[in-house]
Amino acid sequence: GESYLFMTNGHILRREGGISEPTQIIEFDKYAVDLDRFEAKTAGPADLKxxxxxxxxxxxxxxxxxxxxxxxxxxxxxxxxxxxxxxxxxxxxxxxxxxxxxxxxxxxxxxxxxxxxxxxxxxxxxxxxxxxxxxxxxxxxxxxxxxxxxxxxxxxxxxxxxxxxPSRGNAMLDKISESAAELWASLMQRFSRRRGVAAPAGSRS
Known part of the structure; x- marks a missing residue:
């Protein structure tokens, strides 16, 4: 009814005093540690979350x-x-x-x-x-x-x-872009006529 940890063929480093005390090295073939002493004693089984x-x-x-x-x-x-x-x-x-x-x-x-x-x-x-x-x-x-x-x-x-x-937003953007291009070509033609310079070919494309 208790929990133990069994270890074999190891070493234990123990220091009972302060820092000034030397460390004791204990070699063992078999060693058992009582795990119940590290846990708080409860009246019954642990209540799960x-x-x-x-x-x-x-x-x-x-x-x-x-x-x-x-x-x-x-x-x-x-x-x-x-x-x-x-x-x-x-x-x-x-x-x-x-x-x-x-x-x-x-x-x-x-x-x-x-x-x-x-x-x-x-x-x-x-x-x-x-x-x-x-x-x-x-x-x-x-x-x-x-x-x-x-x-x-x-x-x-x-x-x-x-x-x-199919979205109408792209078609609307295309129409706006074409209108802006035509307006820019028209302005360039007027500016060229005023200065007596022929409009460049393909300016209305």
């Missing part, structure tokens, strides 16, 4: 458990944290596809989107951990634990669906 318990122990906790009596909200928060945390990997993948997976024209825009995606993921998970601490005190915040990753999933799916559709 909520994070160390199985699912059924969180759903139906022992009413005589000292940990459950002290903080019953910890059991509730741990139970819902295990279910809600399974949604975050899906949210992170969809978030990366929505923000970084879309076609980009320049490398700078992609780097900016990668940085924003990283910050969004960190903020998303930290907000879930913060709400988990609130659930310990208030059970009414349990739906928020699931709402945070589900909202990120829905927003990411919306952005992905929007990115796959």
């Amino acid at each position: 909520p994070r160390e318990r199985y699912y059924d122990e969180l759903v139906n906790p022992d009413p005589n458990s000292s940990a459950y009596k002290a903080e019953p909200g910890r059991f509730r928060a741990e139970l819902h944290e295990r279910f809600s945390s399974a949604l975050y990997p899906l949210a992170f993948v969809l978030l990366a596809i929505a923000l970084v997976g879309q076609a980009q024209s320049t490398r700078q825009n992609r780097h900016a989107r990668m940085g924003f995606c990283f910050l969004a993921g960190v903020g998303l998970r930290l907000s879930g951990l913060a709400v988990n601490n609130i659930v310990v005190l208030h059970a009414s915040f349990v739906p928020v634990l699931y709402l945070i990753p589900l909202t990120a999933i829905c927003v990411s799916l919306f952005l992905i669906a929007r990115g796959t559709r």
